Amino acid sequence: MEMSFTANKTLRWLLLLCLLAWIWQLDYRQQQPDFTLCLFHQITGHNCYGCGFLRGIAACLHLDFEAAWQLNPLHVITIPLMSWITLQSLRSKRHHQNLVR
Numbered sequence: 001m002e003m004s005f006t007a008n009k010t011l012r013w014l015l016l017l018c019l020l021a022w023i024w025q026l027d028y029r030q031q032q033p034d035f036t037l038c039l040f041h042q043i044t045g046h047n048c049y050g051c052g053f054l055r056g057i058a059a060c061l062h063l064d065f066e067a068a069w070q071l072n073p074l075h076v077i078t079i080p081l082m083s084w085i086t087l088q089s090l091r092s093k094r095h096h097q098n099l100v101r
Contacts, residue, residue: 026058029067049074 040048052071059068060079068075 020061023054023058024061026055053078 038048038051040046041051050072053075056068056071056075057079059065059071060075
């Protein structure tokens with residue numbers, strides 16, 4: 001059974017909203033040193049370039065940019081870059097859909 005395009009698009013937006021809600025509810029102020037989802041950190045004990053990124057996104061969703069900076073300074077680069085890539089992808093999909101119609 002095939003899903004219609006609008007149902008598929010609605011499902012994607014719903015999943016994105018659920019993901020953002022899950023990230024928003026994370027306690028980014030967690031101070032336990034063993035709290036990490038990073039496999040590299042769990043194995044080696046060293047921080048990778050992505051360590052603190054998920055909690056940093058949660059801090060950005062709470063508009064706590066200072067905490068996001070402290071968790072991972074690369075947010076200054078990655079969040080605007082990810083936003084730009086997402087907008088470009090949406091724009092190209094919309095342009096492609098207009099050409100197909």
